[in-house]
Amino acid sequence: MSQPGSTTNPSAGNKNCVDDARWPRLLRRGIMENLATLIIALGFIMLFQPFVMILYTYSFITLLVGTLMFIVVSKFPE
Amino acid sequence: MAQAKSSILERSADKAAALTPARMSRSIKGLSDRAVAWWFIAPTIILLLAINIFPLIWAVKLSFTNYKANRLNAVVKDVGLRNYERILTDPDIWLAMQATAHFVFWTIFLQTLIGFALAYLIDRKFRGHAFWTTIILIPMMLSPAVVGNFWRFLYQPQIGLFNYIVTFFTGAEPSSFQMLGSVDLAPWAIVIVDTWMWTPYVMLICLAGLRSIPDYIYEAAEVDRASNWRRFWSITLPMALPFIMLAVLFRGIENFKMFDMVTLLTGGGPGSTTEVASITLKREAFEKWRTGYSSAFAIILFVAVFGLANIYVKALNRVKQR
Numbered sequence: 114m115s116q117p118g119s120t121t122n123p124s125a126g127n128k129n130c131v132d133d134a135r136w137p138r139l140l141r142r143g144i145m146e147n148l149a150t151l152i153i154a155l156g157f158i159m160l161f162q163p164f165v166m167i168l169y170t171y172s173f174i175t176l177l178v179g180t181l182m183f184i185v186v187s188k189f190p191e
Numbered sequence: 192m193a194q195a196k197s198s199i200l201e202r203s204a205d206k207a208a209a210l211t212p213a214r215m216s217r218s219i220k221g222l223s224d225r226a227v228a229w230w231f232i233a234p235t236i237i238l239l240l241a242i243n244i245f246p247l248i249w250a251v252k253l254s255f256t257n258y259k260a261n262r263l264n265a266v267v268k269d270v271g272l273r274n275y276e277r278i279l280t281d282p283d284i285w286l287a288m289q290a291t292a293h294f295v296f297w298t299i300f301l302q303t304l305i306g307f308a309l310a311y312l313i314d315r316k317f318r319g320h321a322f323w324t325t326i327i328l329i330p331m332m333l334s335p336a337v338v339g340n341f342w343r344f345l346y347q348p349q350i351g352l353f354n355y356i357v358t359f360f361t362g363a364e365p366s367s368f369q370m371l372g373s374v375d376l377a378p379w380a381i382v383i384v385d386t387w388m389w390t391p392y393v394m395l396i397c398l399a400g401l402r403s404i405p406d407y408i409y410e411a412a413e414v415d416r417a418s419n420w421r422r423f424w425s426i427t428l429p430m431a432l433p434f435i436m437l438a439v440l441f442r443g444i445e446n447f448k449m450f451d452m453v454t455l456l457t458g459g460g461p462g463s464t465t466e467v468a469s470i471t472l473k474r475e476a477f478e479k480w481r482t483g484y485s486s487a488f489a490i491i492l493f494v495a496v497f498g499l500a501n502i503y504v505k506a507l508n509r510v511k512q513r
Contacts, residue, residue: 150505153498160495161292169288170279173491180498 145186152179274487306393339455400434
């Protein structure tokens with residue numbers, strides 16, 4: 114007897130596989146997470162670097178975009 | 192036999208159900224396991240929402256206004272993104288960010304290096320290692336207020352022990368330099384104190400990592416005639432790395448918020464050389480009473496730390512999976 118909530122239904126599993134296969138390759142979690150990480154790292158360096166004021170000015174928006182992107186893309190299928 | 196047992200249980204359950212008042216029975220019968228679980232965790236969630244999430248949302252709201260907490264009757268105007276714009280074009284705040292970056296980078300670097308080296312030594316289990324572990328852990332157990340005042344005396348140019356120790360090694364006059372009064376030395380004075388206080392904490396986490404490495408891996412390396420150097424690079428360091436990274440994460444987040452030690456040692460001076468972001472934030476919020484402005488500043492710092500923690504947790508998971 115299957116537990117409530119368990120995914121033993123083979124058709125349900127196949128449906129997920131089909132959904133994952135349809136997901137665009139470029140929007141896969143791994144690639145997008147790496148991109149978001151890169152943006153966060155860039156924003157972080159921009160915020161704390163002592164060389165160019167304009168980089169400091171645009172650091173917060175870079176950080177914010179990277180962080181929000183990371184939160185969203187971490188829900189994407191692998 | 193099993194059937195008899197189950198029928199006894201069923202009968203007992205029926206009896207209990209019959210004794211339960213009808214009103215209570217109706218309300219309990221409708222609850223699934225999931226609903227009961229929710230009832231159990233609801234108080235914690237409500238508390239978290241009240242003390243963490245609500246103030247955060249409130250701070251975000253205030254960051255778009257000119258609200259001043261000392262003028263409760265004043266009209267609060269919506270200023271849009273002006274607070275953010277001012278902070279991100281203010282050279283003084285930029286300097287505070289640089290002071291914070293200097294402090295965070297050097298404290299984490301030194302604490303990790305010394306902490307791991309100490310953990311590696313303590314893990315050798317020499318005679319009296321338990322005693323030395325306790326001695327090393329003492330600074331971590333002290334209050335930052337005590338440590339701040341204590342080091343202020345140590346840094347005194349005339350009577351401070353620190354200057355005399357430096358004199359012993361370099362030959363310079365004890366009163367010829369001031370650790371807390373010099374623009375060049377004050378940032379390093381704070382780095383030294385924080386490293387002294389928190390290296391034991393890093394050491395403790397690294398020690399837990401080193402102790403978690405099973406002996407049979409070293410035995411296998413010994414059979415393969417791996418050198419000590421090779422064992423360190425191929426076994427000890429990779430297996431202790433998640434623990435080291437965890438220590439760096441904890442110390443990094445903590446040092447971004449560093450306030451007490453810097454306030455006690457230098458108060459942000461001389462000039463503004465040691466004015467880290469948290470001190471600037473406190474001045475804006477509780478000396479100049481620019482609550483909206485300081486809320487925007489707090490949100491910027493929060494996003495920076497949150498973003499960094501995200502990257503870090505991802506890196507940590509990758510290391511763990513290896």
